Amino acid sequence: MTRRFPPFPHDAPPPAAHPPVDAVVALGANLGDRGATIAAAVEELGQLPLVDAVRAAPAIESVAVKREGPDAAAPAYLNTVAIVTTRLAPSVLLSYLRAIENRHGRERHERWGDRTLDLDLITYGDVRTHDPVLTLPHPRAAERTFVLGPWLALDPDAEIPGAGRVDALLHELEGRP
Template identity: 75%
Template sequence: MNRRLAQGIDGERATTDRPPVEAVVALGANLGDRAQTLADALTDLARLPLVDGVRASEPVESVAVTLEGPDAAAPAYLNAVAILTTRLAPSVLLGYLHAIEDRHGRVRRERWGDRTLDLDLIAYGDARSTDPLLALPHPRAAERDFVLAPWLTVDPDAVLPGAGRVDALLARLGERR
């Protein structure tokens, strides 16, 4: 493991002293064999050190979202949500998520561009952070039905810290359409 992963983005260390926390990870892919990539990424998540369990939604398809908004002409995304029970510090977990993306050919050319794999840390227990390297909860999670809907299938009582119950957030999104 490289030093950045061992210490985490902000110097936190991976530790067995940390109590287990549920971390919510959104998975998405719109290039290549999307279903296989998501399945492989879930296997990678389950193999991480200090991860004691992974529960995942079934994949759902969604329209690509670009900086200009939804783009039906772009390759569609396959999305899923995984809930990890982990003792990894959030910054260490994020470092592992980036390493998994890299192993699956993720190239960061443009913001919100097409990708082989996208892993977003949506929530880490009740943690809150405004650090630009690790914003928690994810700042746009409450606006993304392709995150909220699969999350509900894994945890019907899910709550996005600071925003409220996931079922209510999803209902509000539906009302706006």
């Protein structure tokens, strides 16, 4: 027996949307026209579906960090952070970040290698998860001045869930030899 449902009324209100969440996205590039690539990526973030706003900090230059540590001989990075107000699920946002990287020629030959564009999802509201595909907050965010500095410039009250206030984390890192 086939059950028939009444048609969806066209004048009914849309289903309730998920409330917007602020997600922090770190952007970095050390190959090609770094500034133009980062600017284009920020613009693309603002064009994603279910993204209500994007605020980006001024970019800073930093030494490349390789598996062995800082590498002054490698091309320097240009880094910034964007706060993306979105209703996308974290996994969906991550897939869009990967698509943006790919459009800008990102190749994944080696972990911690040079790249035309690197987009990392740092936090998604106060979500904490450890998954093979997506760990939130980003496991190394609290160790990276090139993430914390620009983020603090955008949000003086920023916090990494489970790690603490960004200003305190940055102060601790800057005090190390």
